[in-house]
Amino acid sequence: MNLIYILLAIAVILIFWIISIYNFFVSTKTRIGASIQEIGNQLKRQSELIPNLEASAKGYLKHEKGIFDELTSARRAISSAVESGDVKKMADAGKMLSEVLPKIQVVVESNPEIKASEVVTNLMEELRDTSDKVMYARRLLIDLTADYNVKIVTFPSNIVAGIFHFEKQKGLETPESGDELKVTEEETKTPKVNL
Amino acid sequence: MKNIYEVRTANKIKSAVIVFLFTVFVFVATYVLVNALAYNLGYEAGGFGYVGIALIASGISSFVSYYFSDQIILGIAGARPADRRRDFDFYTVAENIAIGQGIPKPKLYVIDDPSPNAFATGRDPAHAAVCATTGLLEKLNRTELEGVIAHEMSHVKNFDTRLMSVVAVMVGLVALLSDWFTRSLYWGRSRDDNENNSSSIFLILGLVFAILSPIVGTLIQLVISRRREYVADAGSVEITRQPQGLISALEKISQDPSPLKNANKATAHLYISNPYKKVKTGGSWLVNLFNTHPPISDRIKALKAMV
Numbered sequence: 001m002n003l004i005y006i007l008l009a010i011a012v013i014l015i016f017w018i019i020s021i022y023n024f025f026v027s028t029k030t031r032i033g034a035s036i037q038e039i040g041n042q043l044k045r046q047s048e049l050i051p052n053l054e055a056s057a058k059g060y061l062k063h064e065k066g067i068f069d070e071l072t073s074a075r076r077a078i079s080s081a082v083e084s085g086d087v088k089k090m091a092d093a094g095k096m097l098s099e100v101l102p103k104i105q106v107v108v109e110s111n112p113e114i115k116a117s118e119v120v121t122n123l124m125e126e127l128r129d130t131s132d133k134v135m136y137a138r139r140l141l142i143d144l145t146a147d148y149n150v151k152i153v154t155f156p157s158n159i160v161a162g163i164f165h166f167e168k169q170k171g172l173e174t175p176e177s178g179d180e181l182k183v184t185e186e187e188t189k190t191p192k193v194n195l
Numbered sequence: 196m197k198n199i200y201e202v203r204t205a206n207k208i209k210s211a212v213i214v215f216l217f218t219v220f221v222f223v224a225t226y227v228l229v230n231a232l233a234y235n236l237g238y239e240a241g242g243f244g245y246v247g248i249a250l251i252a253s254g255i256s257s258f259v260s261y262y263f264s265d266q267i268i269l270g271i272a273g274a275r276p277a278d279r280r281r282d283f284d285f286y287t288v289a290e291n292i293a294i295g296q297g298i299p300k301p302k303l304y305v306i307d308d309p310s311p312n313a314f315a316t317g318r319d320p321a322h323a324a325v326c327a328t329t330g331l332l333e334k335l336n337r338t339e340l341e342g343v344i345a346h347e348m349s350h351v352k353n354f355d356t357r358l359m360s361v362v363a364v365m366v367g368l369v370a371l372l373s374d375w376f377t378r379s380l381y382w383g384r385s386r387d388d389n390e391n392n393s394s395s396i397f398l399i400l401g402l403v404f405a406i407l408s409p410i411v412g413t414l415i416q417l418v419i420s421r422r423r424e425y426v427a428d429a430g431s432v433e434i435t436r437q438p439q440g441l442i443s444a445l446e447k448i449s450q451d452p453s454p455l456k457n458a459n460k461a462t463a464h465l466y467i468s469n470p471y472k473k474v475k476t477g478g479s480w481l482v483n484l485f486n487t488h489p490p491i492s493d494r495i496k497a498l499k500a501m502v
Contacts, residue, residue, distance in 0.1 A: 031297060038294060129287040136295030144297070 021151070021160040028148045032169055035141040039090055040082040042137050046097060046130040047078040053104075053123045060114040067107065070100045087141070087172055094134050101127060138172055145171030202501060203433065206426045213422055214358075217415045221365045224408040228372040231401020235379050249371040254364050262318060274326065277303035285332050288341050289325060292348050292434055301325045301351060305332065310453040314466040315347035316356055323351040330451070335444050342431050342441030343467050349430025355423050362419055366412040373405040420487045428494055429501070438498045445498075449491040 050071055058068075074096040081089035108114050108124060149168050151157045160166075225246055279286045282305055293300040301315070301323035311331040317323035325347045335343065350356070380402075432438045448468050455470040469488040483490060 035297065042294075125283060129283075129291070132287070132291045133294055136291045139295045140297050 018160055018163075021157050022164060024151065024157075025148070025161065025164070025166045028144055028151075029166075029169070032141060032144045032148065032171070035137060035144055036085070036087055036090075038137040039087065039094075039134060039141065040085065042130060042133040043078050043090055043094055044082050046094075046127065046134065047075045047082075049123060049126055049130065050075045050097075053120070053127065056117070056119040056123065057104075057108075057114060060111060060117070060120070067100060067103055070096075070103075074100055087170075091138070091172060094131075098131055101131065142172055145169045202429045202497075206422070206429055210419075210422050210426060213415070213419050217362065217365070217419065220408075220411065220415060221369060224369045224404050224412070225372060227397065227400045227404045228369070228376050228408070230397040231404070232372065232376045232379055234395075234397050235376070235401070246368070246372075249368050249375070250364070252367075252371055254367075258360075258364075274304045274306050277305050277327075282332060284337050284340055285327055285344070288337065288344050289348070292341070292345050295434060296348065296352060298323075298348075298352060301348070303327075305329060308455060310455045310470075311335065311448045311451050312455050312466050312468060312470055313343050313347055314470075315350045317351060318357055318360075319354065320351050323348075325351070328455070330453070331448075334447055334451070338437060338440040339444035339447065340440075341435050342437065342444045345431035345434040346427045346441060346467055349427040349434065350423070353423070353426060353430065355427070358423070359416075359420065362416050366409075366416050369412045370409040373409050376401050376405045414484060417485065417487060421489045424488050424494065425497060428498055432498065432501050438501045442495050442498050445491050445495055 054068060054071065074093065077093035077096055078090075081093040105124065108120060114120050149171075152161045152166060152168055229246055277286050277289075282303070285305070286303060289303055290300050298320040301317065301320070302325075304324060304326040306326060306328045308328040309330040310328060311334050313325065313327040313331050315323060315325045325344060327344075331343065332340070428441065431441050435441070445468070455466075466488075468491060469486060488494075
């Protein structure tokens with residue numbers, strides 16, 4: 001009689017444990033989806049700031065037509081990536097934009113006339129902040145995916161994952177090969193800073 | 196060199212051990228004091244007993260500060276809600292860290308005070324508030340500010356307000372029981388008639404505990420508080436991945452001579468650095484023992500190990 005109660009108690013605890021692990025997987029999966037959307041949102045916000053920057057800085061940046069072309073194509077890439085909802089494309093489009101930003105920064109810094117323009121400096125700050133937001137949104141996606149994937153492979157939660165067929169999440173795919181992974185000799189040197 | 200995951204695990208274990216020791220201490224102290232009290236007064240209190248009464252008394256005050264902590268800030272002189280345009284860096288940095296942590300953006304307040312400091316409060320991430328002084332916002336750059344805000348938001352994410360409230364209730368409980376026992380010695384009835392040895396042991400033990408346990412309780416409370424600072428520092432690095440930001444922020448904060456005008460003792464343990472005392476270097480261990488925060492030099496050392 002006592003044994004039955006003990007077994008019953010163990011069964012109840014086990015069921016609650018399985019429910020909690022199951023809920024972890026389901027809710028984290030939802031949060032991963034939400035974090036991908038968040039990346040899209042922030043990228044979109046960033047691309048919407050660009051026309052404003054163009055409008056207010058055009059007068060000063062007449063001679064920097066190349067920058068504007070790059071900005072426009074980055075903006076196009078972002079909107080099509082956000083529409084497609086593909087994380088990889090979003091990451092690429094975000095990268096395009098983050099490559100143009102330092103170029104504008106250089107122009108702004110070297111030109112006291114633009115630097116004095118409050119509108120332009122505000123827009124630059126906003127753009128920089130949005131880059132941070134994209135970065136943090138990506139960080140959230142990476143962290144959530146890592147938590148999820150660790151639980152899928154570690155014991156004993158992997159049993160629950162097996163029963164309900166939860167599969168590894170891709171998260172932010174990083175290229176297995178390519179320029180990002182190569183470190184040139186130049187890059188390993190400590191940068192010299194002249195003060 | 197330690198990676199942040201190792202630091203996080205080590206911190207978790209240390210925190211758990213301290214909290215466990217604290218719980219054991221509270222149990223033993225309560226047990227001894229209640230028995231001594233019952234012996235001295237000659238009867239056991241019915242119903243809730245002495246523990247229940249003390250728990251309620253100590254709980255009410257802490258509960259108020261716990262439940263309304265985010266609203267209490269508004270009572271601090273000169274606190275105003277942060278404005279996106281006016282406090283652009285503060286506002287956006289907090290917004291970004293909330294995105295990165297997947298928690299709602301806390302309410303943000305600015306206190307008009309030249310001393311650079313910041314604190315967080317609120318019973319859970321949904322009711323959290325982060326408060327920064329104008330001194331902090333003026334003196335730190337964006338990266339340093341990110342480190343400080345991330346430290347505060349780790350306090351929020353780790354439910355430190357909740358933990359410290361529970362600890363405060365327990366310390367209050369022990370202190371109250373000790374106080375009652377000491378008082379009962381004056382008006383407790385004489386026990387000469389039916390003295391027995393096992394009970395008088397409780398009387399002696401009760402005396403020892405009545406004198407020592409409020410101090411011991413407070414000391415353990417401070418150990419927990421200091422441990423949570425290290426946890427929040429590591430949490431900040433985990434969020435920003437830039438220990439250098441927090442290191443240089445702490446250096447700037449510790450070098451600033453002005454003390455905080457409107458420090459609140461109830462929230463002292465949630466500030467980025469102790470709002471009352473500025474402990475720059477290690478100091479004597481006795482001084483450190485009574486501090487809510489570890490010395491900044493020790494915190495910087497721990498952070499540098501993560502670079």
